[in-house]
Every structure is written in structure tokens, then in C-alpha cells.
Amino acid sequence: RVELILSPTAFVGTMVAVDEPVVLLFVFAPLVWMLDNFSKERWARYASALELNRAYRGTVMLLSDVLAHEDEYTADHSRSVVDLVNAVADELEIDPESRQELEFAAMLHDVGKISIPKEILHKPAALTEPEFEIIRHHTIEGQFMLDRVGGLLGRVGGVVRSCHERWDGKGYPDQLKGEEIPLAARIVFVCDAYNAMTTDRPYRAAMKPEAAAKELIDNAGTQxxxxxxxxxxxxxxxxxxAVTTSDGVRALLANRPTPEGAAAAS
Incomplete structure (x- = not known):
């Protein structure tokens, strides 16, 4: 580290300069130059990381908009899962760096459904086994899409792939078990299930929150x-x-205050 080099150098220079003041010029001028360059390089790295982070967030928003265009229900569901995931993150005191990846995974956990035929996705009845197999493939499709972006979203893709893995190893697509499943995927899975249970669908009415919570508790340790x-x-x-609107979630992902009235908008 730079300070480990500068500290002894500065000490020696100061001791010598007691007898020879002109030494200050020759010792400290290079140090000032070195510190100035180090500061500029560190700022350049920070600016580059900030720009990359903005690009990732912009990509998440774009994919969210595409999903909304293809399937408004899935997009609304994903936005609600983001809210639930953040509530759980507060309860579990998830660190800020992990929360960003968690939010992205919650927003994009169903992005692979863009590839699912709409007649299956919107079927107003229970799916057949072959249709369910097609639905199951959406986690792999989601990972494939995010892998093509790479970087942070490539890692999010790995989480998206695992968002339907069960605690007992009977989920899909890889039958991961327990803590083999990424923490973010385990959080999204629970929040996804709760929101799905408490939302009206063409083939069933929404469950009451207390009934959905009981269902989660009854399946804790297995599912x-x-x-x-x-x-x-x-x-x-x-x-x-509260259910967040599209503008509210976009504000969250953009890391800025929610627009006034967004949370209350219909």
C-alpha cells in the first residue's frame, strides 16, 4: 500500500531536513507528485465502476420494460417480489453489496418467460405436464439472457437459474439442496411463492395473507x-x-428517491 511506503520515507526526510532544509524540496516534491497521481488513478477507477454500475441498472430497467411489454402480469409480479425481497433483506440485515444483486435477481427472476409461448403462459387453467416442463425451462432461458450481458448481471443469471430450487433438493433445474442454493435465490423463491399465492389468477382466487403465510410456515424445511x-x-x-408501481421500482433500481406520488399511483 502507498501509505506503507510514504510513512517511513516522510519520517526519514523530516529527520534529515532538520539539518538540511533544502532536502524537503527533493524529498517531498516527488511524494506530492506520487500522491496526486495516485488520487487521479483512484478517482478514475471509481468513476469507471460508477459508470458500469449505471449501465447494469439501465440494462435491468430495459429488460423489465421488455418483460412488461410481453406480459404485464409477470412484470407486476416481479415488481411486487422486489418489495418483499427488500423487506426480508431488512429483517435478515443483508449487506448493501449483496442487496443490489438481490434486487436485480428479484426484478429479473422471471425474465426467461419472455421465451415461453403466450398460450401457455396465459392459460386460464392448470398446466399439463408437458406445458409445465416448458415453463420450467424459463430459469435456464433467464440465465442465458443475463450471461450474454456478463459481469454483475452474469452473476445475477446464476441466481435466476436457481430461483425455483427447493430446500429439500426437489426443485429445478439442478435439484440443488439447502445451502447449495444461493442465498439470493432462496429469498426470491419464498417471496415469489408468497406473492403468487396472494394474487388473483384466472384459475383461482388469491389467498389471504395469513393463509399464505401459514402455507409458507407449513412448507419451511421442505420447500x-x-x-x-x-x-x-x-x-x-x-x-x-405496499405494492410498488413501475416508476417506484425504477427509482429504487436507479438508486434515487421514489418520485412523489409513485407509490400511490394506480
Whole structure:
């Protein structure tokens, strides 16, 4: 590190300069030059990282808009999952760096459904086994799409692939079990299930929040990670997060304040 080099050098230079003041010029001028260059390089790296982060967020927003164009229900569902995921992240005290990846995964966990035929996606009845197999493929399609972006979203793609893995290893597509499943995927899975249960669908009515919470608790340790279930149930008991609009989620992903009135808009 630079300070490990500068500290002893500065000490020696100061001691010598007691007898020879002119030494200050020859010792400290190069140090000032070195510090100035180091500061510029560090700022350039920070600016580059900030620009890359903005590009990732812009890509997430773009994919979210494409999903909304293709299937408004799935897009609305994903936005609601973002709210639930953030509530769980608060309960579990997830660190800020992990939260960004978690938010992206929540927003894009169903992005692979863009590739699913609409007649299957919007079927107003229970799916047949062959149709369900097609639906199951959406996690792999989502990972493939995000892998093509690469970087942070490539890592998010790995989470998206695992968002339907079960705690007991009976999920898909890789039958991962327990903590083999990425933490972000376990959180999204629980929040995804709760929102799906509490939303009206053509083939069934929405469950009441308390009934959906009981369903999560009954399946904790088999289908769901018990710790995640406890976190979501605790968040629900404190007041379920309000459903966020598209503008609200875009503001969240852009890391800026929610536009006035966005949360209350219909």
C-alpha cells in the first residue's frame, strides 16, 4: 500500500531536513507528485465502476420494460417480489453489496418467460405436464439472457437459474439442496411463492395473507429455507410492503428517491 511506503520515507526526510532544509524540496516534491497521481488513478477507477454500475441498472430497467411489454402480469409480479425481497433483506440485515444483486435477481427472476409461448403462459387453467416442463425451462432461458450481458448481471443469471430450487433438493433445474442454493435465490423463491399465492389468477382466487403465510410456515424445511420464511413472516406481521408501481421500482433500481406520488399511483 502507498501509505506503507510514504510513512517511513516522510519520517526519514523530516529527520534529515532538520539539518538540511533544502532536502524537503527533493524529498517531498516527488511524494506530492506520487500522491496526486495516485488520487487521479483512484478517482478514475471509481468513476469507471460508477459508470458500469449505471449501465447494469439501465440494462435491468430495459429488460423489465421488455418483460412488461410481453406480459404485464409477470412484470407486476416481479415488481411486487422486489418489495418483499427488500423487506426480508431488512429483517435478515443483508449487506448493501449483496442487496443490489438481490434486487436485480428479484426484478429479473422471471425474465426467461419472455421465451415461453403466450398460450401457455396465459392459460386460464392448470398446466399439463408437458406445458409445465416448458415453463420450467424459463430459469435456464433467464440465465442465458443475463450471461450474454456478463459481469454483475452474469452473476445475477446464476441466481435466476436457481430461483425455483427447493430446500429439500426437489426443485429445478439442478435439484440443488439447502445451502447449495444461493442465498439470493432462496429469498426470491419464498417471496415469489408468497406473492403468487396472494394474487388473483384466472384459475383461482388469491389467498389471504395469513393463509399464505401459514402455507409458507407449513412448507419451511421442505420447500423453503426456514430462516427466509421466518424473515418474510416477520415482515408481513409488521405490515406487508405496499405494492410498488413501475416508476417506484425504477427509482429504487436507479438508486434515487421514489418520485412523489409513485407509490400511490394506480
Amino acid at each position: 423453503f429455507d426456514p430462516i427466509i420464511v421466518a424473515g418474510l413472516v416477520s415482515a408481513i406481521e409488521q405490515g406487508a410492503p
